[in-house]
Amino acid sequence: MTRADQDISFVQDALPAFLGEAREQLDSMEQLLLQLEDAPQDRVLLDALFRCAHTVKGSAGIFGQEAIVAFTHHVESVLDRLREGHLHFSATLGTLLLRCSDQIRSLVELAGKPAVTDSGEGERHRAELVCELAGFDTARDAATVRSEPASQCSDHAADADCPCQRQWHIYAAFGKDCFRNGMDPLTIASYVRGMGRIDTMVCDTGGIPALAELDPESCYLTLDFELDTCANRAEIESAFSFVREDCQLHIVEPGATPQHFVNLIEALPENPRLGDILVSAGAITQSQLRTALRVQEQGRAEGEHRPIGEVLKSTSGLNAAVVDAALRKQGQQRDTAVATVTAPADDSRLLRVHADRLDAVINLLGELVIAGAGATLIARQARNGALIEANAQVGRLIEEIRNSTLKLRMVPIGETFARFRRVVRDTAAELGKEVVFDIQGGDTELDKSMVERIADPLMHLVRNALDHGLEGPQERVAAGKPRQGSLSLTATHESGQVVIGIRDNGRGISRERVLARAWERGLLEPGVRPADEDILQLIFEPGFSTAEQVTKLSGRGVGMDVVRRNIDALRGAVAVRSVEAEGTSIEIRLPLTLAIIDGFLIGVGTSRFIFPLETVVEVIESPQLVARRDAQGRACVELRGHVLPVVDLRDLYGLDSLPPPRVSIVVIQAGGRPYGVMVDALLGQHQTVIKPLGRLFRSLRGISGSSILGNGEVALIFDVHALGGLAANENGRHAVPPVIRQVAQEVSPR
Secondary structure, X not given: OOHHHHHHHHHHHHHHHHHHHHHHHHHHHHHHHHHHOXXXXXXXXXXXXXXXXXXXXXXXXXXXXXXXXXXXXXXXXXXXXXXXXXXXXXXXXXHHHHHHHHHHHHHHHHHOOOOOOOOHHHHHHHHHHHHHHHHHHHHHHHHHHHHOOOOOOOOOOOOOOXXXXXXXXXEEEEOOOOOOXXXXXXXXXXXXXXXXXXXXXXXXXXXXXXXXXXXXXXXXXXXXXXXXXXXXXXXXHHOOHHHHXXXXXEEEOOOOOHHHHHHXXXXXXXXXOHHHHHHHHOOOOHHHHHHHHHHXXXXXXXXXXXXXXXXXXXXXXXXXXXXXXHHHHHXXXXXXXXXXXXXXXXXXXXXXXXXXXXXXXXXXXXXXXXXXXXXXHHHHHHOOXXXXXXXXXXXXXXXXXHXXXXXXXXXXXXXXXXXXXXXXXXXXXXXXXXXXXXXXXXXXXXXXXXXXXXXXXXXHHHHHHHHHHOOOHHHHHHOOOOOOEEXXXXXXXXXXXXXXXEEEOOOOOOHHHHXXXXXXXXXXXXXXXXXXXXXXXXXHOOXXXXXXXXXXXXXXXXXXXXXXXHHHHOOOEEEEEEEOOOEEEEEEEEEOOOOEEEEEEEEXXXXXXXEEXXXXXXXXXXXXXXXXXXOOOOEEEEEOOEEEEEEEHHHHOXXXXXXXXXXXXXXXEEOOEEEEEEEOEEEEEEEXXXXXXXXXXXXXXXXXXXXXXXXXOEEEEEOHHHHHHHHOOOOHHHOOOHHHHHHHHHHOOO
């Protein structure tokens, strides 16, 4: 393979890493721009914003993405003026920079699709954005001419007589892999020269090997020069930001006093050699150190043994106080060397793992759980105490591995929530509404696959709240409300589930309009009026909409039914609460993971069912406990002075088996309301590997999935929220049609 082929292979292999990093940086840029609207003078935010753009530009240059480099350079220039205080952040500039961020993102996506070429429309749009950015620069330059004193230099490449210009001593030893990483030291030197004036530049040849040992692909350049500029240390260092890992950079500040270097030396990390301490502090350059070492070596050859500090004093004019500070630093490090030699290194690093590989591990873990359950069952049937104990130990280890592995998939939901800041900002501006957006509980963790799949339903609900829920400023003032509407997105853990809330203080949902539209579309018989809670659930019916006109955001009746379907597919539940003229609250409940859960196994006849363990409150078991039925056919029992609705699984699913003489009721807590489930047998806690239901069984109400037991039987996993709805159903005795009963009977093992 030729060198060119190797380079192409390297780019192809490393390109996904660049794309991933660029997307992360652009996400950060967007969030920083939105935060700056509330704190336009925050220097920390401005510096972080500049670093994001700078990183994207530099990484794109390594991979030859010239379009990204060229466009991002204009954005970077404006951001640089912002952080230096020459421009002031405003809502107009923020909008422009957000549009620029979108264009950079589109270029990044194009970089991942080599077969797709950039459209002429995209180029024209970027050219327009560049002109707008230039307009901000031009406006600033004109203001600077009028307002800044003539003695202040705004251009780093200033004249020699500029009073703010100072001379810096710079030493840059580029690493051997500099060329291989796509960096050109001479290009960097040329950029530095644009910051001021370089009269002389010396190339230190001390690090160049003999010709026979020289690698033509390695870099041996070491540059030593004086830079006259108005730039500060941070700006000079930023010119070398893309080669800092492949470069030893030392910048000696002009007019630095010995005490300045003493302070720097004391703040340095560990470095055992005196010369390296002095170089790291910028007191001397690498070439000065080499000169001193050569003088010291010559003295030894002549029988003279002088410490390197004494040699440096004579050869470079180094102040004695600086040398003494370096010696003290060296002595402190030697004193602590013995104590720290056995100390463990901090090796906490972030490791990126492809999601498919992690999914494969979790699938294998699920099979291991099933196999472990089978081995435990066989051990119990054999009545072998030692084998039972060994399997119990294996089971405990499997459970620990399961918990640790599932944590790898857990990510904070705040990253998804943060995306909606931009959505709320742009949508509110488009609708002419003033909205205060609040995010709470962003550190709540959820399975990564769940986070990815909940993003679209949340997007629709947020847009829906902005379009339908919140009123315009004039309408709110007329109703006696503040001009600004409030929209919040929250996430909390509750009973082993994640509860996501979308709340607004808008006009609320008119139940009369919902009923009128339901009657009009034939969703209800004319004149039939369900309970208030059921009326609100009608908004999730396909094709349902109360919008008077179709807009770009809503009005076609497409969306809320998809939201409900997507949440149901995640074994979740969605509930709506609304008060007219006060606002609407939508609550989504999701399981923490879609892979493996702790379950409570029960039996009804020969059938096996599983409750998520965290939803089980208690078990009532008594031969005298009998469930009564009310006038509407709903089963219930009295529990500590309260009426508890009860689901009879045998009746619900039409299971052909006689009830046992002893009745057990499992009390379940779902969505703040308890209910009971009548069962025949309590089979205890069970590690449950969740398997999806086949197409034939998806209409089975109250069931969200299935699992394989250790003996090979299939157990159905309850959807506790749907089952709770069946417990309160007015026709609970026949809540499941005969065809569903037949399906449930076929699933039940014989």
